[in-house]
Amino acid sequence: MLTTREQLVMLAIARCGRESYALAIQDEIRSHGQTLTLGVLYTVLNRLEERGLIRHREGEPTPERGDRPKRFHALTGAGVRELRSTLRVLDGLRAGTELPERT
Amino acid sequence: MKQPPRAMERLAAFCLRASDDDSRLGDLSERYAHHHRRARERLGGSGWTAVLQHLFADAHYVAAAVNVALFAQVAGMGQPLAALPDAKFAGLVHSEGTMGPLPSVAGSSNWLKPALLLTAVAFLAAGASDIWYTWRQTEALIVGVQREKAEAAAAQIDRFVVAVRDKLAWSMDKAAGSPEQHRIDSLRVMRQVPELAEIVHLDAGGKELLRVSRFARDTAGSGADFSGDVRYLEARKRGTYVGAVYFRNATEPYVSLALARDGGNAGVTLAETSLLGVNGVVRSVKSGESGYAFLVDGSGRVVAGPDTGTLRQHFDKSRWSERDPGAVHTGLTGVPVLSAHAAVPTTGWRVFVELPTTEARQPLWSALLRGAGVLALGLAAVLLATASGGSARPGEAPLGSSR
Numbered sequence: 001m002l003t004t005r006e007q008l009v010m011l012a013i014a015r016c017g018r019e020s021y022a023l024a025i026q027d028e029i030r031s032h033g034q035t036l037t038l039g040v041l042y043t044v045l046n047r048l049e050e051r052g053l054i055r056h057r058e059g060e061p062t063p064e065r066g067d068r069p070k071r072f073h074a075l076t077g078a079g080v081r082e083l084r085s086t087l088r089v090l091d092g093l094r095a096g097t098e099l100p101e102r103t
Numbered sequence: 104m105k106q107p108p109r110a111m112e113r114l115a116a117f118c119l120r121a122s123d124d125d126s127r128l129g130d131l132s133e134r135y136a137h138h139h140r141r142a143r144e145r146l147g148g149s150g151w152t153a154v155l156q157h158l159f160a161d162a163h164y165v166a167a168a169v170n171v172a173l174f175a176q177v178a179g180m181g182q183p184l185a186a187l188p189d190a191k192f193a194g195l196v197h198s199e200g201t202m203g204p205l206p207s208v209a210g211s212s213n214w215l216k217p218a219l220l221l222t223a224v225a226f227l228a229a230g231a232s233d234i235w236y237t238w239r240q241t242e243a244l245i246v247g248v249q250r251e252k253a254e255a256a257a258a259q260i261d262r263f264v265v266a267v268r269d270k271l272a273w274s275m276d277k278a279a280g281s282p283e284q285h286r287i288d289s290l291r292v293m294r295q296v297p298e299l300a301e302i303v304h305l306d307a308g309g310k311e312l313l314r315v316s317r318f319a320r321d322t323a324g325s326g327a328d329f330s331g332d333v334r335y336l337e338a339r340k341r342g343t344y345v346g347a348v349y350f351r352n353a354t355e356p357y358v359s360l361a362l363a364r365d366g367g368n369a370g371v372t373l374a375e376t377s378l379l380g381v382n383g384v385v386r387s388v389k390s391g392e393s394g395y396a397f398l399v400d401g402s403g404r405v406v407a408g409p410d411t412g413t414l415r416q417h418f419d420k421s422r423w424s425e426r427d428p429g430a431v432h433t434g435l436t437g438v439p440v441l442s443a444h445a446a447v448p449t450t451g452w453r454v455f456v457e458l459p460t461t462e463a464r465q466p467l468w469s470a471l472l473r474g475a476g477v478l479a480l481g482l483a484a485v486l487l488a489t490a491s492g493g494s495a496r497p498g499e500a501p502l503g504s505s506r
Contacts, residue, residue, distance in 0.1 A: 022130045038134075038167050039174030042127060058126070064136050066106055068129030 002086045006053075008034060009044045010083045013054060013073050021059070021070040045073060053079035105139040107132055107164050110230070111477065114222075115164075118172035131167055138163040154469045161477045230474050238467050242441060245463050249456040250443035252388050256396060257445040257454045259384050263298075264449050267376055268343070268360060270296050275304075275364050275372050282313065282323050289315040300357065301375040309335045312370070329373075334361040338371045345450045348378065348406040354414065355379060356406050358450075382407040385454065394458035397435055401451040408435065418455075431460055 002010065012028040013020040020028075022041055029036050036044070048054045059070035075083065106112075112128060115121075121128055139160040146152040146159075274292040285304070293299045293315060301316040309330030314322045329335045337344035338361035346359035356378040364370045381398065385407040388396035397408035405416045413435055434440030440457040447454065 022126070023133055037170045037174075038127075038130065039170035039172075042171060043174045061124070061129075064133055065129035066112070066132040068124050068132065069126055070129065071126035 001089070002082060005036065005040065005044050006048060007083065007086060008036065009041065009048065010053065010075060010079060013075055014083075018072065018074075020073050025073070048079065049073075052076055053082055105136050105160065107135040107161070108477075110233075111161065111164060111168075115168040115172070117222075118168065119175055127171060131164060131171070134167060135160050135164045154472055157469075157473050158476045161473065162480050165477060165480045227478060230478065234467075234471055234474065237470070238464075241467060242463065245458060246441050246443050249390055249394075249441065249458060250445060252390060253396065253443050253445035253454045253456045256384055256388050256456075257447045257452075260381050260398070260452070260454065261447045261449050263381060263384075264345070264360075264447070267296055267298060267374070268362065268449075270299075271302070271360065271362055271372060271374050274302065275362060275368075285313055286315060286321060286323065289313065293317070298377045298380055299374055300377055301373075303329075303373040305329050305335060305371045305373065307369040309371070329371075334359055334373050335371050337361065338363045338373075345401075347402055348400045348404070350414070354411045356382060356414075358400075378407065388454075388456060390456050390458045391462050393462050394456065395435070396454060396456045399453045399455065405435065406452070434459065 008029050009025060012025045015028055016024045022038065022045070025045075026036060026038065026041055045054065045056075049056065053076060054073050055076050056071050056073050059072055061067040061069050112132070115131060116123060116125065116128055119125065119127060139156055142156040142159040146155055270292050274288050289302045289304075293302065301314070301318060303311060303315075304313045306312050309328060309332070311325045311327040311329060312323070314325065334344055334346060342363050344359075344361040346361070348356050348358050350356055358376050358378055360374045360376055362372050362374075364372065385396050385398045386409065390396065395409035397413060398406050399418045400406045403418045405413050405418055408414055408416075416435065418435075431439050432442050434442065434457045435455070436459075439460045441460060441463050442455060442457045444453050444455045446452070
């Protein structure tokens with residue numbers, strides 16, 4: 001089972017496609033109303049990579065980044081399965097659940 | 104493309120234990136450029152707002168770098184998470200929801216606080232030293248550039264005086280002909296050198312032979328006596344004489360030149376020469392936004408300057424030799440300036456180029472302010488991180504965590 005932030009990061013990676021480096025992932029999550037600091041993001045990415053749920057490749061160095069490369073991330077097969085599994089649980093729980101308007 | 108200061112990047116790399124090509128440093132640099140661009144759009148692009156732009160971007164960079172460094176410290180980016188103590192990991196997960204300091208930092212690393220403070224002190228000392236040397240070098244550089252400008256203007260003025268003198272000497276060579284031919288030759292010289300306003304030829308005894316003038320009617324053989332005139336006496340004694348600068352119509356500078364003639368045509372030729380061209384040379388000298396140049400004659404009087412209000416001011420000649428590179432003096436307009444000067448060899452005049460210290464030191468003050476701001480932010484972040492206490496509570500780890 002993935003934590004909320006792991007789900008956020010993995011979904012953002014899926015949405016960003018081939019351009020999913022740290023800042024793009026952060027912006028994608030922010031555009032959906034959540035904020036992850038870079039420190040948190042790197043930690044989560046590191047954690048996901050160690051578990052084999054994502055992998056990375058180095059891009060080309062660019063002047064804007066002081067001639068440093070971007071690190072692009074992508075979901076692995078295991079990552080896709082884990083994410084689907086987690087979302088299926090959430091969807092199952094959500095389906096047919098009626099939340100009260102006000103508590 | 105704005106990049107973060109190199110020192111700040113090095114500090115971030117040190118805190119992250121990252122190599123120079125680490126992608127995290129690239130992300131921080133990219134964010135820095137983004138924040139700088141955003142600040143420029145909001146604040147505009149000049150003067151003190153430029154300092155604020157840098158400070159804004161610096162502050163974000165420091166905050167992001169501290170954030171990444173603290174999480175890296177706790178999570179141990181280079182080691183497996185499984186090796187981390189449960190309490191530390193729980194603290195990390197707990198802190199993910201906030202930007203607050205990590206409880207585990209203070210508790211787990213007794214060496215961290217003194218190490219960070221030591222780093223901050225070292226950074227402060229290195230920064231102060233760098234600023235001092237940069238300050239001195241920049242002022243010396245500015246004064247060096249000012250001296251080059253003064254020397255260029257002095258050389259141009261010198262060439263002008265020499266050219267007038269040579270033309271005058273040529274007209275004197277022709278003085279052996281008939282009086283009418285002599286007058287025509289003098290008129291021709293005045294046409295070639297528009298700055299020549301009057302030429303007076305004297306005989307060996309100081310009596311006037313011929314006067315060709317733009318101010319009065321030409322006269323020949325008036326016999327006016329110049330034998331007691333300082334121009335005549337000095338030219339006879341030294342061969343050449345350059346008089347004190349004087350003004351016509353309040354603001355038009357002129358100078359008297361006198362050249363002695365030898366041989367069968369012995370005598371002295373006097374010439375009144377306009378210095379409006381010299382004034383133009385002095386005024387064309389640019390030094391920064393508010394800098395200016397001025398010309399002082401041999402008596403220490405300002406004869407060409409940035410505006411007519413500065414003309415005729417007396418300049419203390421004793422201060423000429425005191426003007427050391429990089430030293431600050433009271434300038435022509437009464438404000439502190441960085442000053443440099445150069446002499447005009449043929450006349451003994453001096454060209455001064457001055458730049459108010461408010462403008463010369465503005466970039467240095469900006470750098471100082473910016474450095475102090477970044478340092479304050481860094482120290483605040485360090486103190487914030489190290490001052491917090493308490494231990495992490497494993498029970499706060501999110502449900503469903505696979506760890």
